[in-house]
Amino acid sequence: MYQYNDTDQTLIEQRVAQFRRQTESFLKGEISDDQFRALRLMNGLYIQTHAPMLRIAGPYGLLNSKQIRKLAHIARTYDKNYCHFTTRQNIQFNWPHLERVPDILEELASVQMHAIQTSGNCLRNTSTDHLAGVCIDEIEDPRPYCEIIRQWTTLHPEFAYLPRKFKIAVSGATHDRAATQFHDIGLHLVKNDAGETGFRVLVGGGLGRTPVIGQVIKPYLDKKHLLSYLEAILRIYNLFGRRDNKYKARIKILVKESGLDKFSALVEKEWLLIRDNLELAADRIETIKAQFAPPAYEVDAAQDTSFAQHQLENKAFATWVKYNTADHKVPGYRAAFLSLKAPDSPPGDMTDTQLDAVADLADRYSFSEIRSTHRQNLIFADVKQADLFELWQQLDALKLATPNNGTATDMICCPGLDFCSLANAGTIGVAKEINDALDDLDYLHDIGDVKINMSGCMNGCAHQSVGHIGILGVDKKGVEWYQLTLGGSSENEAAIGERLGPAIAKDQVTKAVTTILDVYIKQRLDEESFLDMVKRVGINPFKEQVYANN
Amino acid sequence: MQIIKDKQIVDDSWSYVADDEELKDGDISVSLARWKKDKPQLLKTSGKTGVRIGPADAVEDIAADLKDIQLIELDFPAFADGRIFSHAWLLRGRYNYQGEIRATGHFMRDQVFYLSRVGVNAFSLEKTEDLPVALSNLNDFSVNYQKSIR
Numbered sequence: 001m002y003q004y005n006d007t008d009q010t011l012i013e014q015r016v017a018q019f020r021r022q023t024e025s026f027l028k029g030e031i032s033d034d035q036f037r038a039l040r041l042m043n044g045l046y047i048q049t050h051a052p053m054l055r056i057a058g059p060y061g062l063l064n065s066k067q068i069r070k071l072a073h074i075a076r077t078y079d080k081n082y083c084h085f086t087t088r089q090n091i092q093f094n095w096p097h098l099e100r101v102p103d104i105l106e107e108l109a110s111v112q113m114h115a116i117q118t119s120g121n122c123l124r125n126t127s128t129d130h131l132a133g134v135c136i137d138e139i140e141d142p143r144p145y146c147e148i149i150r151q152w153t154t155l156h157p158e159f160a161y162l163p164r165k166f167k168i169a170v171s172g173a174t175h176d177r178a179a180t181q182f183h184d185i186g187l188h189l190v191k192n193d194a195g196e197t198g199f200r201v202l203v204g205g206g207l208g209r210t211p212v213i214g215q216v217i218k219p220y221l222d223k224k225h226l227l228s229y230l231e232a233i234l235r236i237y238n239l240f241g242r243r244d245n246k247y248k249a250r251i252k253i254l255v256k257e258s259g260l261d262k263f264s265a266l267v268e269k270e271w272l273l274i275r276d277n278l279e280l281a282a283d284r285i286e287t288i289k290a291q292f293a294p295p296a297y298e299v300d301a302a303q304d305t306s307f308a309q310h311q312l313e314n315k316a317f318a319t320w321v322k323y324n325t326a327d328h329k330v331p332g333y334r335a336a337f338l339s340l341k342a343p344d345s346p347p348g349d350m351t352d353t354q355l356d357a358v359a360d361l362a363d364r365y366s367f368s369e370i371r372s373t374h375r376q377n378l379i380f381a382d383v384k385q386a387d388l389f390e391l392w393q394q395l396d397a398l399k400l401a402t403p404n405n406g407t408a409t410d411m412i413c414c415p416g417l418d419f420c421s422l423a424n425a426g427t428i429g430v431a432k433e434i435n436d437a438l439d440d441l442d443y444l445h446d447i448g449d450v451k452i453n454m455s456g457c458m459n460g461c462a463h464q465s466v467g468h469i470g471i472l473g474v475d476k477k478g479v480e481w482y483q484l485t486l487g488g489s490s491e492n493e494a495a496i497g498e499r500l501g502p503a504i505a506k507d508q509v510t511k512a513v514t515t516i517l518d519v520y521i522k523q524r525l526d527e528e529s530f531l532d533m534v535k536r537v538g539i540n541p542f543k544e545q546v547y548a549n550n
Numbered sequence: 551m552q553i554i555k556d557k558q559i560v561d562d563s564w565s566y567v568a569d570d571e572e573l574k575d576g577d578i579s580v581s582l583a584r585w586k587k588d589k590p591q592l593l594k595t596s597g598k599t600g601v602r603i604g605p606a607d608a609v610e611d612i613a614a615d616l617k618d619i620q621l622i623e624l625d626f627p628a629f630a631d632g633r634i635f636s637h638a639w640l641l642r643g644r645y646n647y648q649g650e651i652r653a654t655g656h657f658m659r660d661q662v663f664y665l666s667r668v669g670v671n672a673f674s675l676e677k678t679e680d681l682p683v684a685l686s687n688l689n690d691f692s693v694n695y696q697k698s699i700r
Contacts, residue, residue: 009694018690022660025683035658038630121630151695158639158698161632227696238636269584278697418601524624 020102044115055118060146061089065359072355123153130373142172163241164249179490204255211465228278232271295367301332304386337404338378347413348376416456423456425473425480466490487534571654578637604624605633612634626655
């Protein structure tokens with residue numbers, strides 16, 4: 001994991017000092033609400049329904065135990081004892097006091113963390129595959145490039161006042177686990193005909209009000225040109241992206257309105273003028289790569305026989321292994337998911353007690369590292385198979401072992417009307433209701449891979465438009481209604497969900513979801529996944545049943 | 551009127567002549583449209599010549615004239631209009647402009663650090679009482695991650 005050098009540390013400390021001055025100036029009335037809004041957003045601070053919300057960067061989802069303990073401390077000291085993990089691998093606190101935010105940022109800086117550019121119309125936190133560096137389908141570890149991009153984006157002087165927010169995701173594996181096709185820029189590590197590794201560059205993807213699948217703008221880009229190419233795209237976007245309407249200001253609209261060919265030509269022309277000046281030196285890449293060297297794996301980890309034995313003897317453990325662990329490239333190791341989707345807890349939330357305990361477990365079982373995932377769970381990426389049984393028992397005691405990873409109750413869910421000032425409808429209550437209706441684990445596992453994503457408004461923070469089942473809360477004359485979509489996916493075969501029909505009343509949402517799942521159970525072919533069945537039969541069989549009584 | 555120029559608070563010798571005003575003696579700046587229209591007359595005035603550029607203007611349009619222009623004013627209609635930052639970068643980085651680049655209009659004192667990094671070397675703030683703070687804001691950071699102009 002990347003460790004800060006003096007430059008990194010100096011920069012975040014100076015950023016804290018700057019924000020402290022800005023906050024003091026605002027409280028003294030020297031800068032306007034509007035001006036402070038832009039400044040605070042670029043430090044992750046929103047003003048929400050009940051209190052400010054502070055979003056902290058989880059750089060490409062990677063955290064260490066010391067940082068997790070710091071989050072626990074902040075939750076206890078400055079908040080109401082919990083925090084929330086987001087779909088872009090960040091961490092949110094919902095109850096900080098404005099005057100104390102500079103103190104929180106100072107605490108974070110002491111463990112190499114910050115909230116820089118986690119909001120605002122600027123370059124946001126870069127996200128990646130939560131199994132980076134350990135998965136079996138990897139072409140190259142994307143994390144060193146994420147770190148290079150993190151540094152390039154941080155306090156970039158030219159691109160701090162973009163038309164709208166800008167998100168970059170990087171995937172290094174054949175299976176896209178980072179929703180790269182729905183980012184402003186998606187980068188895939190690929191091999192060219194000569195066997196060299198470079199990037200396929202996608203541009204103009206996005207979710208929100210107008211979901212768009214990103215298009216390939218550069219099939220193969222040499223690594224040395226990574227930053228110059230990003231800079232060329234950003235300069236064209238900064239100069240020509242629409243600023244007259246915030247709903248048309250994302251790069252996806254520029255790409256769509258100009259057409260990919262014209263947009264590519266502008267980027268290409270700009271890039272040719274700057275690329276020789278901005279080459280990424282091979283030794284710089286190597287230096288950063290060295291920071292992501294594999295940990296000291298035990299060579300005989302696969303010799304262990306207890307893992308297989310425990311699975312034979314303990315069905316609950318075997319189930320957890322099946323759903324909540326993933327294959328690892330090193331024999332004898334697995335990656336273990338910590339489910340933040342326990343039935344009685346809001347999706348993605350964690351208490352200070354859980355955070356502290358998880359830090360201890362990471363120290364003991366996974367080289368002190370923790371990752372957050374795009375689906376709002378955590379992962380210990382490097383657990384010895386011999387340790388999994390013990391780890392499972394301890395996670396179970398912490399309510400972090402619900403074996404529902406990748407199932408219908410592993411919902412992505414935004415904070416909704418309960419916390420967010422943008423929301424039109426509640427989400428946490430509905431999520432709990434769906435969870436209660438799907439509390440039979442055998443039934444849940446029989447349904448298998450179903451991704452339910454639910455957002456409380458059009459902004460789509462929970463990526464409802466790419467949920468296998470998407471649920472979007474809307475407001476109709478002060479009443480909460482829910483629009484359902486089917487067949488979305490953010491993975492390799494990216495798709496935007498199709499509208500099932502008219503919006504549904506709040507008390508009918510759970511019924512609609514269970515009806516959809518029942519239709520699937522009854523009409524699926526052997527081994528056919530939910531998404532495959534939706535592709536095969538379309539939405540009508542589901543629609544007929546959901547709206548049967550209306 | 552005072553401004554910040556090259557990290558010092560100094561008196562400003564320039565005045566802006568609106569499109570419907572007569573040209574006058576002394577150091578004057580005009581809009582890009584006026585420059586294009588009255589270039590011969592402007593080159594004959596006694597003082598130095600500056601051109602004011604807004605976010606929607608294309609810097610390319612004056613690239614060939616830069617040798618005759620001693621001041622470029624980059625005029626913010628609103629502080630959030632980030633096109634100004636790319637204009638500054640293009641003037642310095644692409645067209646190698648060596649004269650004064652001055653931020654004018656509605657920008658914040660908290661933006662001067664980024665502006666200075668993309669090549670702006672003078673700042674005309676909306677409120678002159680902000681000058682000392684803006685001057686110190688030029689030193690907000692002693693380190694940076696990316697190549698720009700400074």
